[in-house]
Amino acid sequence: MVNDKDDSQRKKKESIVDLSKFLDKKVRVKFQGGREATGVLKGYDQLLNLVLDGAIEHLRDAEDPTVIGDETRNLGLIVARGTAITVVAPADGMEQIPNPFANADEQ
Amino acid sequence: FGKRRRGEMTSTSVNPSTLLPLELVDKCIGSRIWVIMKNDKEIVGTLSGFDDYVNMVLEDVVEFENTPDGKKVTKLDTILLNGNHITMLVPGGEGPEV
Numbered sequence: 001m002v003n004d005k006d007d008s009q010r011k012k013k014e015s016i017v018d019l020s021k022f023l024d025k026k027v028r029v030k031f032q033g034g035r036e037a038t039g040v041l042k043g044y045d046q047l048l049n050l051v052l053d054g055a056i057e058h059l060r061d062a063e064d065p066t067v068i069g070d071e072t073r074n075l076g077l078i079v080a081r082g083t084a085i086t087v088v089a090p091a092d093g094m095e096q097i098p099n100p101f102a103n104a105d106e107q
Numbered sequence: 108f109g110k111r112r113r114g115e116m117t118s119t120s121v122n123p124s125t126l127l128p129l130e131l132v133d134k135c136i137g138s139r140i141w142v143i144m145k146n147d148k149e150i151v152g153t154l155s156g157f158d159d160y161v162n163m164v165l166e167d168v169v170e171f172e173n174t175p176d177g178k179k180v181t182k183l184d185t186i187l188l189n190g191n192h193i194t195m196l197v198p199g200g201e202g203p204e205v
Contacts, residue, residue, distance in 0.1 A: 023125060031194045033145030043126030051126045057143075057195075073203070079128040079196040081161065084145055 019044045019088070026091035027052070031084045034060060036068055038091050039078065048082030055080075132157060132196060140165070141200025145192045147173035151202035152186070161190040171203055178203070 039052025059071040152165030170180040
């Protein structure tokens with residue numbers, strides 16, 4: 001028991017994710033509050049703050065802010081706050097699919 | 108025990124050749140910066156400084172409220188912007204299209 005506590009104190013704070021594999025790649029970042037942005041990852045730190053180059057923000061529908069539409073706006077070189085980030089994913093690995101749970105709702 | 112310089116961490120696996128986000132913000136001190144909040148609010152101002160929590164001191168501030176589309180609430184003097192709700196920072200940015 002005491003050994004466990006020592007171990008967790010002795011172990012240095014290492015990140016559980018490795019963003020170096022995303023460097024110079026296009027990533028899609030989702031934020032608390034529903035915003036989404038895409039950009040080339042140029043830098044990051046331990047707190048998950050990101051530097052994105054050529055970033056665009058995906059705008060939401062005016063009527064329904066939970067829906068991400070097709071409209072975007074250019075932001076350029078930005079810093080994304082790690083405190084607000086929920087998801088970092090490769091931009092090329094994503095596609096929107098129809099709701100697979102739609103039938104379950106009707107039952 | 109000295110205060111660690113911002114950006115330097117023990118045991119970090121961050122390659123030093125990548126651009127540190129807070130360094131980019133630091134370079135922006137003295138210039139205009141566009142701050143996008145988690146909600147539909149955006150702030151453009153001249154960056155005087157910021158702290159470890161990225162609370163920011165801004166001057167000549169213009170505030171944009173996105174949804175009601177009555178954008179622009181202009182404030183002057185100096186404001187302290189609470190960093191809690193900041194989502195994105197655009198150095199040198201002019202703000203959203205009017």
